[in-house]
Amino acid sequence: MKIFLGAAPGVGKTYAMLQAAHQRLADGIDVVAGVIETHGRRETEALVKGLDLLATRQVEYRGHSFKEMDLDGLLARRPALALVDELAHTNVPGSRHVKRWQDAEELLAAGIDVYATLNIQHLDSLNDVVEQISGVKVRETLPDSVLAKAGEIELIDLPPEDLIKRLHEGKVYVPEQARRAIDSFFSPGNLTALREMALRHAAERVDRQMVDYMRAHAIAGPWPARERLLVCIDEKADGDRLVRVTKRAAERRGAAWVAVTVDTSRAHAMTEAEKDRIAEAMRLAAQLGGETSTLQGDDIVAAILGYARERNATQIVVGRSRRPRLFRLGASVTDRLIRSAGDINVLVVGGEADGKAQRLGSSHMAEKPDWRGFAIAMAAAAAATGLGFAIDIWLPVASISVAYLLAVMVVAMKAGLRPAILASVAGFVAFNFFFTEPRFSFAVSDTQNILTLLFFLIAAFIVSNMASRLRAQIQTTRESARRTGNLYDFGRKVTAAATLDDVLWAVVHHVANTIRGRSLVLLPSGNGLAIAAGYPPEDQLDDKSNAAAEWAWVQGKPAGRGTATLPASLWLFLPLKTSRSPVGILGVQMTEDADMPSPEQMRLLETLTDQAAVAIERTTLVSDIEAARVATERERLRSALLSSLSHDLRTPLVSIMGAASSIISYDEALDAASRRDLAQTIQDEAERLNRFVQNLLDMTKLGAGAMxxxxxxxxxxxxxxxxxxxxxxxxxxxxxxxxxxxxxxxxxxxxxxxxxxxxxxxxxxxxxxxxxxxxxxxxxxxxxxxxxxxxxxxxxxxxxxxxxxxxxxxxxxxxxxxxxxxxxxxxxxxxxxxxxxxxxxxxxxxxxxxxxxxxxxxxxxxxxxxxxxxxx
CATH class of the missing domain: 3.30.565.10 (Histidine kinase-like ATPase, C-terminal domain)
Incomplete structure (x- = not known):
């Protein structure tokens, strides 16, 4: 794939692509224009003439008709070179892929070369930078890995003055659009910044090519150790921003980078929105070409530093803590990382603008509180007060605080930290009001009672924190045990399954119970893919789901609901792949109250698909071995039969022919005894031949069960x-x-x-x-x-x-x-x-x-x- 990279819209990247296409056409290359966006420019339309322009595909969406590239038509036409304009374009819903760059990848996978165009502002890693510079949010983006995988890049550039002149002349947009563009996006400052980013990306690519050339030709030079960046993602920081900053830093340095998140015992206390933010940031890191890893441990700093030293990371990227120091109970993770990093550099990325931060903060405040936990806390405080009145009859007042501490501990174990803190405060107020002198008043007359109340409150906070952490650890252990048990149970079922049907039934039943939804397995058949098993039983799919399953099978990548390929499908399809080849497709569908599997369920599903693929391949290998054994036995029998025929048929036939020819040739010279001997030879050999034929017939009857x-x-x-x-x-x-x-x-x-x-x-x-x-x-x-x-x-x-x-x-x-x-x-x-x-x-x-x-x-x-x- 060759990408014509434009520093900005209107610099002439489509024009340059068409010129290059005409040169290839003159060289005898079969060139087909899949989609060309001329935007009404006469010069561009003139270059389209003479090229084989494929008809576009009409897509209906919300009562309107849109034109999209006919991907299937291109694949059927199979030219040597396809022209795909506007690579970052978003396809109309209902298309096979969400983005046009995915169409280009499918063309490449089919062996078709691609010429494509792209503007620098559409790179995903530069999205927030472009918004910050120009004030315009670019909606259509593509992963940087698409540009990195291109075989060749040609930079198309114009000075800002020349581009603005083209705008005034109406060669980029119509006059009204041109005036709005000059006032907003196409200012000289914005164009200069975009031009710098395009030149920098091109220079970095040339530098990598130079280094590759030096290494390939063993040219001596300085070879410094490669840097590696590690970015830390948590529920508090703006993960997308951290990932993009790390991606840009790694690109500038030619360094590898990895995104990590630490799964602590407090992970179960996070809201679904916080979990989704972490999962989204990790998915963005994978799309931008970085590695991703989930670490385990309660000490976040120790886990991050241990992993960084293990992977030889030279820099750690973290977000700045949003909480003011006044509200921190201790040093933040960022501060502890800076103190403990040693020779590893720590880059602290600033937060977003105040307005956005306030919006994020207000959204957190708007989260639905745990009223059930708060009700349990108040009920526990009331129960402890009643128990306190009973204790007050026989024991000193100081012993009553133990009842409240017990209530705080129970609430922390059952409902978590925040309800436990509420129970601590409620217990403190109730203990002061009902059991300290003067009673039924919040006033405290005795100094000793003040100390008792103070230490009670401190002890209650400590107990609630420890009990809630213990609860979180227990939940984590249970969840880990559940996952382990799930995998063990699945492995035991598929291992015990002897036939393919048993394996498929175990797979769909177990997956459906794991995701609390529906599942099915599709296997290749003579006419494509066919449903081999389903739970609940399923015997057909709609057209969109069938298309997603076929694409996942051909490309070996997930497709369907929740992915960027055919997301309109009702099912998510995951390929069942082994080291040899794909063996089938696993389809999953969540219940109506859950649109997609959670990140944890997706990780578990990936593990289950690997095991299921191995189990299916095992049954297939058994069949292959049996088929090979039968083929070997058949070949042995064929060789033995040919050998036997060549000897046991030929020998008596030769004897018969020899005796018969002697009788014919020497009839008058032979006496009666010689003639009788030759006739006896003919009879004996004929009987021998008859026995051989009879044996063959008998074996045929025995083999067919006819005897x-x-x-x-x-x-x-x-x-x-x-x-x-x-x-x-x-x-x-x-x-x-x-x-x-x-x-x-x-x-x-x-x-x-x-x-x-x-x-x-x-x-x-x-x-x-x-x-x-x-x-x-x-x-x-x-x-x-x-x-x-x-x-x-x-x-x-x-x-x-x-x-x-x-x-x-x-x-x-x-x-x-x-x-x-x-x-x-x-x-x-x-x-x-x-x-x-x-x-x-x-x-x-x-x-x-x-x-x-x-x-x-x-x-x-x-x-x-x-x-x-x-x-x-």
Missing amino acids: KPRVDWSDLRDIVGAAVQRSSHLASRHAIKVDIAGDVPLLCVDAVLMEQVFFNLIDNACKYAPAGTPVKVWAMRTPEHVTIEVADQGPGIPPEDREKVFDMFYRVGQTDSQAAGTGLGLAICRGIVEAHGGVIHAEPGLHEAGTCIVIHLPLPPALDLPPAEAEA
């Missing part, structure tokens, strides 16, 4: 016998021994599927066992099931692979081409056995030699009988 056993009563001997007969040509090099105990009953199984199980097991055993070794199948009955084993004397399966061999396409170690399998046989066996309610696993063979595949099939309850009865 449902058609159970019927079957004899295990018939099933195993059929499998042995089917695999006889595969087991030519092995002896298959079958041993089934006589007490094995009929089984309720699918005979065809179970035959496939035993065929696969016998095929595996014959494939891997050495030639000449037996393959044994035996079965026996146990109390709960039938146990079947298929054992061989092959190399065996390593312990770490005994469970993996039942996975699809898994093969143990490296095998030769003849013995290699598809890795599907055992996976199919497991699927079929488990479909029958059984269990299958691998164990080492007898004496740890070979492999034994063990199957447990459940006994059918209806046929849990001896074999003879079952056969009958």
